[in-house]
Amino acid sequence: MNLARIEYYFSTLSPYVYLAGQRLEGIAARHGAAITYKPVDITAVFARTGGTPLPERPPARQAYRLQELRRQSSKAGLPLNLKPAFFPTNPAPASYAIIAAQQAGGGDLGALVHGLLRACWAEERDIAEEDVVQDCLKAAGFDPGLTMSGLLSGAETYARNTEDAVAAGVFGAPFYICEDGEMFWGQDRLDDLDAHLAGEL
Template sequence: MPHIDYFFSTVSPFTYLAGTKLEEIAARHGATIAYKPVDIAALFSRTGGVALKDRHESRREYRLQEIRRQSSKAGLPINAQPAHFPTNAAPSSYAIIAAQAAKAKGAEGDLGALAHGFLRACWAEDRDIAEDEVVRDVLSSAGFDPSLADKGLLLGAETYAANLEEAVSRGVFGSPFYITDGDERFWGQDRLDDLDAHLSGRL
């Protein structure tokens, strides 16, 4: 059975613009997904990236144009300058980690819907995903027990840090980032077709 390690930030606009295409691809190929939220600011600082606030104006302008174009292509609404960005991605990341652990023990819930729910809340709904009320609501909407927002704090903190170290060691430098069996790496929502082709044996 194919497997995909999915490294991502819950405050990444391009991860939001991936929609649920990863889950559709995985279902088509019978692949499993391990959701690995990471601290994108720390990842950038460890791998040569530049924080948005420190980028040249031309790069910031291009980013806004690209967000607009990619939003149109994906058919997903987006506010390229949302009310709550940047915000603390840790609470939403901890919730995803806790939900994945609960799912492994038989809990109900949709991890893809959960991850996309946080991204949509930030980039299309102008909600602050660092707020406890928002975290609980997104958990509930994806079919998970909202109390996971409280129960998974220690596991979340430990795994979030471990995910960062794993990302750095495996060559991850942005979000979204997908790694398949055999260490094939794909960066960006615009490489999902390539991931699909790879899993099909066409690439």
């Protein structure tokens, strides 16, 4: 069974992507799997797959979300502001930078993704701002200039990723798809992904 690649669909604004930390990278390394990082426009995905944007969810669901985020933050050992200063913000600049970095290579892509999410959810920084994105690129070993040079291809790939996500059956984030078609939704399913790659699930 060929499980050598994991398609990773995510939003640069999702607290659950942040709470995944870099566990996916650890799992992939253990099993010799490669990760294709595919940031998507999650609002567009929701609109086409029956999801409800956060502001439109009933009060009971919004209240439960805050409790769940607090618990998951504690379990993951990652600090999280339940109502960050710059949320929501424009997710595109950070998404474009990740796409450009993946194409350019030379740095730590997992660290870049986590750094951008951490900036939003733990550091009260606006990931729509170019200087914040550049700081994260540099910290992960990439050229900060990718915010400019990767703009056009980033925008095109971001739109294509979103189409790919809908076509593949993605409806939330984070979402992981193995080459054999097995899907895992949510950072709380990473243990299941790990077990599947090990042939145990």
